[in-house]
Amino acid sequence: MFKRLPGDEARNLVTTTPDTAVVFRPAVLKTPALVTLIIYGWRFLVALVRTLWRHPIASAVPVALGALYAWHGWPLTASALGVVVLVLLAWAFCARDSFARLVGWRLLAWWRLMSVYCRHWQAVMDVSGLARRINGRAYMPRLLKVQCDSWADRITVRMLDGQAVKDWSDRTDNLAQGFGAVSCRVALIKGGRLLLTFPRSDPLAAPIPALPIPDEPSVGPVEIGKQEDGQPLKLKVHGTHVLIAGATGAGKGSFLWDTIRGLLPAMRAGLAEIWALDPKLMELSFGRELFRGRYASDPADCADLLDEAVSVMQKRAARFAGLQRSHTPTVEDPFILVLVDEVAFLTAYQPDKQLRQRISAALATLATQGRSVGVGVMAALQDPRKEVMNIRNLFPDKIALRLDESEQVDMVLGDGARDRGALADHISPVPELGAGVAYMRLETSPEPVRVRAAYVSDDDIRAMVATFTARGEAA
Ligand SMILES: Nc1ncnc2c1ncn2[C@@H]1O[C@H](COP(=O)(O)OP(=O)(O)OP(=O)(O)O)[C@@H](O)[C@H]1O
Numbered sequence: 001m002f003k004r005l006p007g008d009e010a011r012n013l014v015t016t017t018p019d020t021a022v023v024f025r026p027a028v029l030k031t032p033a034l035v036t037l038i039i040y041g042w043r044f045l046v047a048l049v050r051t052l053w054r055h056p057i058a059s060a061v062p063v064a065l066g067a068l069y070a071w072h073g074w075p076l077t078a079s080a081l082g083v084v085v086l087v088l089l090a091w092a093f094c095a096r097d098s099f100a101r102l103v104g105w106r107l108l109a110w111w112r113l114m115s116v117y118c119r120h121w122q123a124v125m126d127v128s129g130l131a132r133r134i135n136g137r138a139y140m141p142r143l144l145k146v147q148c149d150s151w152a153d154r155i156t157v158r159m160l161d162g163q164a165v166k167d168w169s170d171r172t173d174n175l176a177q178g179f180g181a182v183s184c185r186v187a188l189i190k191g192g193r194l195l196l197t198f199p200r201s202d203p204l205a206a207p208i209p210a211l212p213i214p215d216e217p218s219v220g221p222v223e224i225g226k227q228e229d230g231q232p233l234k235l236k237v238h239g240t241h242v243l244i245a246g247a248t249g250a251g252k253g254s255f256l257w258d259t260i261r262g263l264l265p266a267m268r269a270g271l272a273e274i275w276a277l278d279p280k281l282m283e284l285s286f287g288r289e290l291f292r293g294r295y296a297s298d299p300a301d302c303a304d305l306l307d308e309a310v311s312v313m314q315k316r317a318a319r320f321a322g323l324q325r326s327h328t329p330t331v332e333d334p335f336i337l338v339l340v341d342e343v344a345f346l347t348a349y350q351p352d353k354q355l356r357q358r359i360s361a362a363l364a365t366l367a368t369q370g371r372s373v374g375v376g377v378m379a380a381l382q383d384p385r386k387e388v389m390n391i392r393n394l395f396p397d398k399i400a401l402r403l404d405e406s407e408q409v410d411m412v413l414g415d416g417a418r419d420r421g422a423l424a425d426h427i428s429p430v431p432e433l434g435a436g437v438a439y440m441r442l443e444t445s446p447e448p449v450r451v452r453a454a455y456v457s458d459d460d461i462r463a464m465v466a467t468f469t470a471r472g473e474a475a
Helices: 033-054 056-072 074-094 096-128 165-169 172-178 252-268 284-291 299-320 353-369 407-413 458-468 470-474
Strands: 132-134 137-139 142-148 152-158 185-190 193-199 222-227 232-235 242-245 272-277 335-340 375-381 397-400 437-442 445-453
Touching (some): 033 056, 074 096, 165 172, 165 185, 232 252, 232 445, 242 252, 252 375, 252 458, 272 284, 272 299, 284 458, 299 335, 299 375, 397 407
Parallel strands (some): 242 397
Antiparallel strands (some): 132 137, 152 193
């Protein structure tokens, strides 16, 4: 009561529910002034000790300067302050990273705490409906900590007793607007504590040019773009299956071509093969020479290629049985990535029922048994509905580019993904702003991550073909 409504205010409060005549009048307990003073004194002492304990250096500097001023007057204090500032500047100049880690981000966090979060906390909590007033008493979620890095502010919050993560994830837009950020992400740290992430800048705002082809042959994770915190986006393709969904023009082709690009050295070394299915005849045909004959566009040929992949997979499984439980790529048993552009052409829109069933069965077999023997599937499609792609749950890793409807987000990324901040239906349809931008949900982490794939242009593909095919090697 003291904390929220000091003095005599509480006695004047009357709360009524809007639709009934029920009236709450808080019971006011008169507290002696001495008790109030002791409570405030105790709180002050606790806060002081906590500050000294948590920030010994930051506390020591003003104390030392104050002592210097008291004993030696302002000239010596001003000189000492100047020295401190110079040392900090020299540190920032010479060792930027350590300065940022130990001083810069902490100062920024303090500044953001004071200037943004403390200042607007009560208003944002009240207006967004996350604070509660019961019988005249205010219950406010507690702001515990603010941390900053080069990309975002991360705020640790203690929820009110009885609140659910969903209460917060339903209000991410209110929180983002309230604190002047473009978006807000909510993640549970432990029971009752949440981490709110407010990005301050967007490293994905501009298209990313094609990344250099790696020097070393590797089957991944393949670097294909950037994550929203500015870190490289490395996509695991070996030992998993990846489903990519996005509306037309969302940039699905970038994910396919970035992956091919990253695997080129491994393909040249014989450690990887890409088997390409291109029923739309638009995307992968452009670099078909890269696939060394493992390319099909006609549905019947696609079915044959898939059956062949199943047969390789089953032979491997028979050889590996009892000897090894996971696959290591070798020239004899390379990693095979079956790449399917617009898989719905084969599984849903294919008029020949027999062919459709054959293709669906082969894809399901690969997706259920392939990853431990080094056969992976990466499939792209526009329409993620179950009628179109009934095996979408067999893909452990999922990527949602721009989608037309909010319900499609959970269809692609799994239940609750949109509540956790995967706003794939909000990605801009303007290619410069939104093409290649996606939310990715991996088997190993339920939190969707916003990413952008690098753009592999037609010229890049031509250069890849020229360098990595017999034509290029002969030249
Ligand atoms: N990663 C990217 N960064 C920037 N722009 C991109 C990116 N990927 C694609 N684009 C732009 O968006 C356009 C559409 O891309 P793309 O053809 O890959 O989309 P898609 O999802 O495959 O569409 P569709 O399903 O119709 O084939 C491209 O022509 C290009 O201009």
